[in-house]
Amino acid sequence: MMETLWFMLVAVMLAVYVVLDGFDLGAGIVQLLVARTDSEKRQVLRSIGPVWDGNEVWLLAAGGTLYFAFPALYASSFSGFYLPLMMVLWLLILRGISIEFRNHIDSLVWKPFWDAVFGGASALLAIFFGAALGNVVRGVPLDGSSEFFLPMWTNFGIGREVGILDWYTVLVGVAAFATLTAHGALWVALKTEGELERSARQVALAGWWSLLPLTVALTWCSFSIQPRLSQSFAARPWGYVFPLLAVAGLIGMRVTSRRDTAPFLCSSLYIVGMLTSAAFGLFPFVLPSSTDPNLGLTVYNAAAAPYGLKVGLVWFIPGMLLATGYFVYTYRSFAGKVSLEEEGH
Numbered sequence: 001m002m003e004t005l006w007f008m009l010v011a012v013m014l015a016v017y018v019v020l021d022g023f024d025l026g027a028g029i030v031q032l033l034v035a036r037t038d039s040e041k042r043q044v045l046r047s048i049g050p051v052w053d054g055n056e057v058w059l060l061a062a063g064g065t066l067y068f069a070f071p072a073l074y075a076s077s078f079s080g081f082y083l084p085l086m087m088v089l090w091l092l093i094l095r096g097i098s099i100e101f102r103n104h105i106d107s108l109v110w111k112p113f114w115d116a117v118f119g120g121a122s123a124l125l126a127i128f129f130g131a132a133l134g135n136v137v138r139g140v141p142l143d144g145s146s147e148f149f150l151p152m153w154t155n156f157g158i159g160r161e162v163g164i165l166d167w168y169t170v171l172v173g174v175a176a177f178a179t180l181t182a183h184g185a186l187w188v189a190l191k192t193e194g195e196l197e198r199s200a201r202q203v204a205l206a207g208w209w210s211l212l213p214l215t216v217a218l219t220w221c222s223f224s225i226q227p228r229l230s231q232s233f234a235a236r237p238w239g240y241v242f243p244l245l246a247v248a249g250l251i252g253m254r255v256t257s258r259r260d261t262a263p264f265l266c267s268s269l270y271i272v273g274m275l276t277s278a279a280f281g282l283f284p285f286v287l288p289s290s291t292d293p294n295l296g297l298t299v300y301n302a303a304a305a306p307y308g309l310k311v312g313l314v315w316f317i318p319g320m321l322l323a324t325g326y327f328v329y330t331y332r333s334f335a336g337k338v339s340l341e342e343e344g345h
Contacts, residue, residue, distance in 0.1 A: 002309040003299040006069040007286065009316070010062055011279040017058035018129075018275060019183075019268045020327075024048035024055060026184015028095065028122025029177075031115065034188070034199035041115055045099060046338040047191035051330060052099065056092070057323065068312055072146055072302035073286050080140060080148040081132070084164055088128050095121040123177065130176025134169035137226050137278055138162070139290035146297060158225060160291060168225055175214040179271060182207025182253070186264040191338050204263065208253050215250060215274075219243075222278075228288060229281035239280045246273025 027048050035041040067074045078085060098118035102111055138158065140148045153163035156170070185204035189197045223229050233239050249270030256262035282288065286302055289295040303309065 002306055002313070003069075003303040004284075005313070006065070006303065006309055007279075007283065007299045010065050010069065011276065013058055013062040013065060015272050015275045017055070017062060019271050020058060021052070021055040022126075022180045022271060023184050023187035023264070024052040025122045025126050026180040026182070027188055028118050028184070029126065029181045030185045030188050030200060030203055032119035032123075033181075033203050034185075034196060038111065040196045041111075043192050043196055043338055044188055045102070047188055049099075050334045053096070054327065054330060061320075061323070065316075069304055069309060070286060070297075070299070070302045071304055073297050076142070076146045076148065076297060076302075077287060080150060081135070081164070083152065084128060084132070088125065091121045091125045091128070095125065126177045126180040127173040130173035131165060131169040133176070133275075133278065134172030135164060136287060137172070137222055137229075137282065138166075138168055139226065139288035139296070141291045142287070142289040142295045142297065144295065146295070146302075162290060168221055171214075171218060171221060175211070175218050178207055178210045178214055179267075179274075182211060183264075183267045183271065186253070186267050190260055190264050191336075193337055201257070204253075205257060208250075208257075211250065211270075215246070222281075226281070226288065228285060228293075232281045232283060236280075239277075242273055242277040242280050244273070246270050246277060249273055 027044055031041055031044045035044050063074075094117050098114040098121065102114040102118070104110075135150075140150060141160070141162070142148050151163045153165040154161050156163070156166045158166055158168055182204050185200045185207060189200040189204060192200065246269075249266045249268070249272075252266030253263050253270065256266060284298040284300060285296045286299055287297040304312075
Protein backbone atom coordinates (compact mmCIF):
# COMPACT_ATOMS: atom_id res chain seq x y z
CA MET A 1 0.00 0.00 0.00
CA MET A 2 2.71 2.51 1.00
CA GLU A 3 4.79 1.58 -2.03
CA THR A 4 1.88 2.32 -4.36
CA LEU A 5 1.16 5.62 -2.60
CA TRP A 6 4.76 6.78 -3.02
CA PHE A 7 4.72 5.70 -6.66
CA MET A 8 1.70 7.94 -7.21
CA LEU A 9 3.32 10.84 -5.34
CA VAL A 10 6.47 10.61 -7.48
CA ALA A 11 4.35 10.42 -10.65
CA VAL A 12 2.40 13.53 -9.58
CA MET A 13 5.58 15.48 -8.80
CA LEU A 14 7.11 14.59 -12.16
CA ALA A 15 3.91 15.58 -13.96
CA VAL A 16 3.84 18.92 -12.08
CA TYR A 17 7.49 19.47 -13.00
CA VAL A 18 6.90 18.83 -16.70
CA VAL A 19 3.86 21.15 -16.75
CA LEU A 20 5.60 23.99 -14.90
CA ASP A 21 9.21 23.77 -16.04
CA GLY A 22 7.95 22.55 -19.41
CA PHE A 23 6.49 25.92 -20.32
CA ASP A 24 9.70 27.80 -19.53
CA LEU A 25 11.71 25.22 -21.49
CA GLY A 26 9.23 25.80 -24.30
CA ALA A 27 9.61 29.56 -23.89
CA GLY A 28 13.33 29.16 -24.49
CA ILE A 29 12.62 27.29 -27.72
CA VAL A 30 9.98 29.81 -28.76
CA GLN A 31 12.39 32.69 -28.22
CA LEU A 32 14.50 31.33 -31.07
CA LEU A 33 11.45 31.16 -33.34
CA VAL A 34 9.45 34.34 -32.68
CA ALA A 35 11.54 36.89 -30.75
CA ARG A 36 13.33 39.03 -33.33
CA THR A 37 14.09 42.21 -31.42
CA ASP A 38 15.77 42.70 -28.07
CA SER A 39 12.47 43.98 -26.69
CA GLU A 40 10.67 40.76 -27.68
CA LYS A 41 13.43 38.59 -26.23
CA ARG A 42 13.20 40.49 -22.95
CA GLN A 43 9.43 39.97 -22.93
CA VAL A 44 9.90 36.21 -23.29
CA LEU A 45 12.39 36.21 -20.43
CA ARG A 46 10.10 38.36 -18.28
CA SER A 47 7.26 35.91 -18.84
CA ILE A 48 9.23 33.22 -16.99
CA GLY A 49 11.64 35.35 -14.97
CA PRO A 50 9.82 35.22 -11.60
CA VAL A 51 9.07 31.48 -11.73
CA TRP A 52 11.59 29.53 -13.83
CA ASP A 53 13.98 28.68 -10.99
CA GLY A 54 11.11 27.81 -8.64
CA ASN A 55 9.66 25.45 -11.23
CA GLU A 56 12.81 23.32 -11.04
CA VAL A 57 12.14 22.70 -7.35
CA TRP A 58 9.72 19.97 -8.44
CA LEU A 59 12.52 18.15 -10.24
CA LEU A 60 14.67 18.30 -7.11
CA ALA A 61 11.73 17.15 -5.00
CA ALA A 62 11.02 14.23 -7.33
CA GLY A 63 14.69 13.23 -7.36
CA GLY A 64 14.89 13.44 -3.59
CA THR A 65 11.73 11.39 -3.22
CA LEU A 66 13.11 8.71 -5.54
CA TYR A 67 16.23 8.55 -3.39
CA PHE A 68 14.16 8.18 -0.25
CA ALA A 69 11.24 6.00 -1.38
CA PHE A 70 12.85 3.87 -4.12
CA PRO A 71 16.60 3.72 -3.38
CA ALA A 72 17.18 0.69 -5.63
CA LEU A 73 15.66 2.56 -8.60
CA TYR A 74 17.67 5.66 -7.80
CA ALA A 75 20.93 3.72 -7.59
CA SER A 76 20.27 1.70 -10.74
CA SER A 77 19.06 4.53 -12.97
CA PHE A 78 21.60 7.12 -11.84
CA SER A 79 24.50 4.73 -12.46
CA GLY A 80 23.19 3.33 -15.74
CA PHE A 81 22.30 6.77 -17.12
CA TYR A 82 25.36 8.51 -15.71
CA LEU A 83 26.54 10.17 -18.95
CA PRO A 84 23.17 11.55 -20.09
CA LEU A 85 22.40 12.72 -16.54
CA MET A 86 25.65 14.70 -16.49
CA MET A 87 24.70 16.19 -19.84
CA VAL A 88 21.28 17.17 -18.45
CA LEU A 89 22.99 18.74 -15.43
CA TRP A 90 25.22 20.84 -17.67
CA LEU A 91 22.28 21.90 -19.81
CA LEU A 92 20.38 23.00 -16.69
CA ILE A 93 23.43 24.98 -15.55
CA LEU A 94 23.93 26.62 -18.96
CA ARG A 95 20.26 27.49 -19.19
CA GLY A 96 20.26 29.09 -15.76
CA ILE A 97 23.37 31.19 -16.25
CA SER A 98 22.24 32.29 -19.72
CA ILE A 99 19.15 33.87 -18.15
CA GLU A 100 21.17 35.59 -15.42
CA PHE A 101 24.18 36.63 -17.53
CA ARG A 102 22.35 37.96 -20.58
CA ASN A 103 21.93 41.57 -19.45
CA HIS A 104 25.23 41.97 -17.59
CA ILE A 105 27.01 43.39 -20.65
CA ASP A 106 25.44 45.50 -23.39
CA SER A 107 27.19 44.05 -26.42
CA LEU A 108 26.28 43.00 -29.95
CA VAL A 109 27.94 39.62 -29.28
CA TRP A 110 27.20 39.02 -25.59
CA LYS A 111 23.39 39.06 -25.65
CA PRO A 112 22.92 36.99 -28.87
CA PHE A 113 25.38 34.41 -27.53
CA TRP A 114 23.45 33.86 -24.31
CA ASP A 115 20.14 33.93 -26.19
CA ALA A 116 21.42 31.08 -28.35
CA VAL A 117 22.63 29.18 -25.27
CA PHE A 118 19.26 29.67 -23.58
CA GLY A 119 17.30 28.45 -26.61
CA GLY A 120 19.68 25.60 -27.45
CA ALA A 121 19.84 24.29 -23.88
CA SER A 122 16.04 24.46 -23.60
CA ALA A 123 15.57 22.52 -26.83
CA LEU A 124 18.12 19.85 -25.90
CA LEU A 125 16.61 19.42 -22.44
CA ALA A 126 13.18 18.83 -23.96
CA ILE A 127 14.63 16.16 -26.26
CA PHE A 128 16.73 14.56 -23.51
CA PHE A 129 13.81 14.35 -21.09
CA GLY A 130 11.69 12.77 -23.81
CA ALA A 131 14.41 10.24 -24.63
CA ALA A 132 14.71 9.42 -20.92
CA LEU A 133 10.99 8.65 -20.75
CA GLY A 134 11.34 6.51 -23.87
CA ASN A 135 14.08 4.47 -22.18
CA VAL A 136 11.88 3.85 -19.15
CA VAL A 137 8.90 2.76 -21.26
CA ARG A 138 11.03 0.53 -23.51
CA GLY A 139 13.04 -0.92 -20.65
CA VAL A 140 16.76 -1.34 -20.04
CA PRO A 141 18.95 -4.49 -19.93
CA LEU A 142 18.96 -5.03 -16.16
CA ASP A 143 21.04 -7.90 -14.83
CA GLY A 144 20.52 -10.01 -11.72
CA SER A 145 21.96 -7.28 -9.48
CA SER A 146 19.64 -4.62 -10.96
CA GLU A 147 22.48 -2.93 -12.79
CA PHE A 148 22.83 -2.04 -16.46
CA PHE A 149 24.98 -0.15 -18.89
CA LEU A 150 23.78 1.54 -22.07
CA PRO A 151 25.99 3.16 -24.70
CA MET A 152 24.70 6.40 -26.16
CA TRP A 153 23.62 4.45 -29.27
CA THR A 154 24.28 1.20 -31.11
CA ASN A 155 22.47 0.60 -34.40
CA PHE A 156 19.36 2.66 -33.50
CA GLY A 157 17.37 -0.57 -33.51
CA ILE A 158 15.37 -2.16 -30.71
CA GLY A 159 16.68 -5.54 -29.60
CA ARG A 160 18.89 -7.03 -26.94
CA GLU A 161 21.76 -4.57 -27.51
CA VAL A 162 20.01 -1.22 -27.39
CA GLY A 163 21.46 2.19 -26.72
CA ILE A 164 20.10 5.22 -24.95
CA LEU A 165 19.19 6.54 -28.39
CA ASP A 166 17.28 4.33 -30.81
CA TRP A 167 14.45 5.07 -33.22
CA TYR A 168 11.84 4.79 -30.46
CA THR A 169 13.56 7.00 -27.87
CA VAL A 170 14.33 9.54 -30.60
CA LEU A 171 10.62 9.51 -31.51
CA VAL A 172 9.69 10.18 -27.89
CA GLY A 173 12.31 12.95 -27.77
CA VAL A 174 10.87 14.59 -30.89
CA ALA A 175 7.36 14.31 -29.44
CA ALA A 176 8.56 15.90 -26.18
CA PHE A 177 10.18 18.72 -28.15
CA ALA A 178 6.95 19.38 -30.07
CA THR A 179 4.89 19.18 -26.87
CA LEU A 180 6.98 21.63 -24.90
CA THR A 181 7.33 23.98 -27.87
CA ALA A 182 3.54 24.24 -28.15
CA HIS A 183 3.22 24.43 -24.35
CA GLY A 184 5.78 27.22 -24.12
CA ALA A 185 4.27 29.09 -27.07
CA LEU A 186 0.87 29.08 -25.34
CA TRP A 187 2.47 30.41 -22.17
CA VAL A 188 4.24 33.21 -24.08
CA ALA A 189 0.96 34.06 -25.84
CA LEU A 190 -0.77 34.15 -22.44
CA LYS A 191 1.80 36.52 -20.94
CA THR A 192 2.55 38.89 -23.84
CA GLU A 193 0.73 41.20 -26.22
CA GLY A 194 0.93 42.49 -29.77
CA GLU A 195 3.03 40.92 -32.50
CA LEU A 196 4.86 38.62 -30.10
CA GLU A 197 1.58 37.14 -28.88
CA ARG A 198 0.36 36.58 -32.44
CA SER A 199 3.63 34.93 -33.46
CA ALA A 200 3.54 32.69 -30.39
CA ARG A 201 -0.01 31.57 -31.25
CA GLN A 202 1.16 30.67 -34.77
CA VAL A 203 3.97 28.55 -33.31
CA ALA A 204 1.48 26.90 -30.95
CA LEU A 205 -0.80 26.07 -33.87
CA ALA A 206 2.08 24.58 -35.86
CA GLY A 207 3.07 22.61 -32.78
CA TRP A 208 -0.47 21.28 -32.45
CA TRP A 209 -0.49 20.00 -36.04
CA SER A 210 2.80 18.21 -35.41
CA LEU A 211 1.53 16.78 -32.11
CA LEU A 212 -1.49 15.19 -33.75
CA PRO A 213 0.40 12.59 -35.85
CA LEU A 214 3.17 12.28 -33.26
CA THR A 215 0.67 11.33 -30.55
CA VAL A 216 -0.86 8.64 -32.76
CA ALA A 217 2.56 7.27 -33.79
CA LEU A 218 3.90 7.39 -30.24
CA THR A 219 0.87 5.56 -28.84
CA TRP A 220 1.01 2.80 -31.45
CA CYS A 221 4.79 2.34 -31.09
CA SER A 222 4.65 2.31 -27.29
CA PHE A 223 2.01 -0.41 -27.17
CA SER A 224 3.92 -2.41 -29.79
CA ILE A 225 7.27 -2.19 -27.98
CA GLN A 226 6.14 -2.56 -24.37
CA PRO A 227 3.54 -5.36 -23.93
CA ARG A 228 3.10 -4.33 -20.29
CA LEU A 229 1.00 -1.36 -21.43
CA SER A 230 -1.64 -3.52 -23.10
CA GLN A 231 -1.73 -5.87 -20.12
CA SER A 232 -2.26 -3.04 -17.64
CA PHE A 233 -5.10 -1.40 -19.53
CA ALA A 234 -6.75 -4.77 -20.19
CA ALA A 235 -6.56 -5.74 -16.51
CA ARG A 236 -7.76 -2.32 -15.25
CA PRO A 237 -10.00 -0.71 -17.90
CA TRP A 238 -10.70 2.27 -15.64
CA GLY A 239 -7.18 3.41 -16.50
CA TYR A 240 -8.39 4.55 -19.91
CA VAL A 241 -9.38 7.77 -18.14
CA PHE A 242 -5.72 8.86 -18.38
CA PRO A 243 -5.34 8.66 -22.18
CA LEU A 244 -8.81 10.23 -22.44
CA LEU A 245 -7.45 13.20 -20.48
CA ALA A 246 -4.65 13.52 -23.04
CA VAL A 247 -7.12 13.34 -25.94
CA ALA A 248 -9.37 15.94 -24.29
CA GLY A 249 -6.39 18.22 -23.73
CA LEU A 250 -5.20 17.86 -27.32
CA ILE A 251 -8.64 18.63 -28.73
CA GLY A 252 -9.09 21.48 -26.26
CA MET A 253 -5.86 23.13 -27.39
CA ARG A 254 -7.33 23.48 -30.88
CA VAL A 255 -10.93 24.31 -29.94
CA THR A 256 -9.94 27.07 -27.50
CA SER A 257 -6.97 28.36 -29.50
CA ARG A 258 -8.32 31.94 -29.69
CA ARG A 259 -8.70 32.32 -25.94
CA ASP A 260 -6.06 33.33 -23.39
CA THR A 261 -5.86 30.87 -20.52
CA ALA A 262 -7.85 27.87 -21.79
CA PRO A 263 -5.36 26.67 -24.45
CA PHE A 264 -2.52 26.65 -21.93
CA LEU A 265 -4.64 24.71 -19.42
CA CYS A 266 -5.57 22.22 -22.15
CA SER A 267 -1.90 21.81 -23.02
CA SER A 268 -1.20 21.11 -19.35
CA LEU A 269 -4.01 18.54 -19.34
CA TYR A 270 -2.50 16.85 -22.41
CA ILE A 271 0.90 16.58 -20.71
CA VAL A 272 -0.60 15.21 -17.50
CA GLY A 273 -2.71 12.71 -19.46
CA MET A 274 0.25 11.39 -21.45
CA LEU A 275 2.53 11.04 -18.42
CA THR A 276 -0.09 9.41 -16.20
CA SER A 277 -0.97 7.02 -19.03
CA ALA A 278 2.66 5.89 -19.15
CA ALA A 279 2.85 5.55 -15.35
CA PHE A 280 -0.41 3.60 -15.20
CA GLY A 281 0.61 1.33 -18.06
CA LEU A 282 3.97 0.46 -16.51
CA PHE A 283 2.74 -0.06 -12.93
CA PRO A 284 3.95 -1.84 -10.84
CA PHE A 285 7.21 -1.53 -12.77
CA VAL A 286 9.30 1.57 -12.23
CA LEU A 287 12.10 0.39 -14.54
CA PRO A 288 11.25 -2.59 -16.77
CA SER A 289 13.90 -4.97 -18.03
CA SER A 290 14.24 -5.27 -21.79
CA THR A 291 15.88 -8.71 -21.50
CA ASP A 292 13.97 -10.59 -18.79
CA PRO A 293 10.69 -9.22 -17.34
CA ASN A 294 11.46 -10.95 -14.04
CA LEU A 295 14.53 -8.75 -13.56
CA GLY A 296 12.59 -5.48 -13.77
CA LEU A 297 12.43 -3.10 -10.83
CA THR A 298 8.96 -2.70 -9.34
CA VAL A 299 7.47 -0.54 -6.61
CA TYR A 300 7.85 -3.54 -4.31
CA ASN A 301 11.43 -4.67 -4.84
CA ALA A 302 12.81 -1.14 -5.29
CA ALA A 303 11.07 0.52 -2.32
CA ALA A 304 12.51 1.39 1.07
CA ALA A 305 11.34 -0.32 4.25
CA PRO A 306 7.63 0.21 5.07
CA TYR A 307 8.41 1.95 8.37
CA GLY A 308 10.64 4.48 6.62
CA LEU A 309 7.95 5.16 4.03
CA LYS A 310 5.40 5.84 6.77
CA VAL A 311 7.69 8.20 8.65
CA GLY A 312 8.62 9.96 5.42
CA LEU A 313 4.98 10.59 4.64
CA VAL A 314 4.58 12.50 7.91
CA TRP A 315 7.27 14.96 6.77
CA PHE A 316 6.32 14.92 3.11
CA ILE A 317 2.73 16.17 3.51
CA PRO A 318 3.48 19.48 5.32
CA GLY A 319 6.47 20.07 3.07
CA MET A 320 4.42 19.72 -0.09
CA LEU A 321 1.62 21.85 1.35
CA LEU A 322 4.15 24.60 2.07
CA ALA A 323 5.65 24.33 -1.43
CA THR A 324 2.21 24.36 -3.05
CA GLY A 325 1.19 27.43 -1.05
CA TYR A 326 4.35 29.21 -2.16
CA PHE A 327 3.69 28.41 -5.80
CA VAL A 328 0.09 29.58 -5.61
CA TYR A 329 1.23 32.86 -4.04
CA THR A 330 3.98 33.37 -6.63
CA TYR A 331 1.80 32.74 -9.66
CA ARG A 332 -0.99 34.95 -8.28
CA SER A 333 1.49 37.74 -7.58
CA PHE A 334 2.84 37.72 -11.14
CA ALA A 335 -0.44 37.11 -12.94
CA GLY A 336 -1.28 39.09 -16.07
CA LYS A 337 0.68 40.34 -19.05
CA VAL A 338 4.36 41.24 -18.69
CA SER A 339 5.63 44.79 -19.10
CA LEU A 340 9.07 46.04 -20.05
CA GLU A 341 8.68 48.89 -17.55
CA GLU A 342 8.93 46.43 -14.66
CA GLU A 343 12.25 45.63 -12.99
CA GLY A 344 13.96 42.33 -13.73
CA HIS A 345 14.97 40.43 -16.83
